[in-house]
Amino acid sequence: MGDYRHKKKYGQNFLKNKKVLIDIIDSIDVKEDDLVIEIGPGQGALTKYLKLYGCNLVCYEIDKDLKRYLDSFADNKTRIIYEDFLKANVLKDISNIKYNNLYVIANLPYYVTTPIIEKIISDGISVKGMVLMVQKEVAYRFSARPGTKDYGAITVYLDSYFDIDLLFVVNRKDFDPSPNVDSAVVRLIRNNKEGLIKNREVFNKLIKDSFSMKRKNIKNNLRNYDLKNIEQILFKYDLSLSDRAENIPLEAFIEIANNIH
């Protein structure tokens, strides 16, 4: 847009397809008394449509050179914060806002996708849902089902917080400039599985260990664990120690983790 020079280091590929922008916003049911955090508004392509909902809006943009596009969006319900989201004190920034549900919307630079989700979880930001544009392959991994090649540690980790759907694939031509990869939009809606996990650290370590060597089976990857106990749990799910982690559903991982003493 105009004479702006896109910064590759910030992943600045701006969305220019109006239908995609509207489909992203429409994929969650935002109400006036909700709060939306937009990460990386860029020149405001999504921000413009988000404003139509009249919701509370807090946008984090790392690049101050975009002020000239974004400042005009600021008003009593919209705040633009020029800061790296990964370093922001989000809970403090939103502490004065009264809202019902909290959503995150972002067309993310690909290299920060996972750190951003991890920050949202570890900072205890109580999101009800997130709609994220991510690299297509990452979207496949996030939304994979057990028994498929894309199902991995990140899938199980995210499944333990969110129900995840891949909504649609976005053509690289829909961005300015076009990135070298295809993208897809995923929707993550908070589920209640987190409460089923007795010890988060134990659970996270179990998934990391289970997928540590992708081609090895559970017996090999978890050889330092109580395999007898794990075998009994796997049996209930029609699985055995010779299965690979990619066949094990979240519920079985939770049961195994909850039985590690």
Ligand code: SAM
């Ligand atoms: N939302 C806009 C759109 O859809 O056209 C821009 C998307 S562009 C892919 C990513 C945006 O995120 C850029 O404006 C970039 O400057 C910003 N960004 C990159 N890293 C960031 C970070 N760590 N915190 C906040 N914004 C960031």
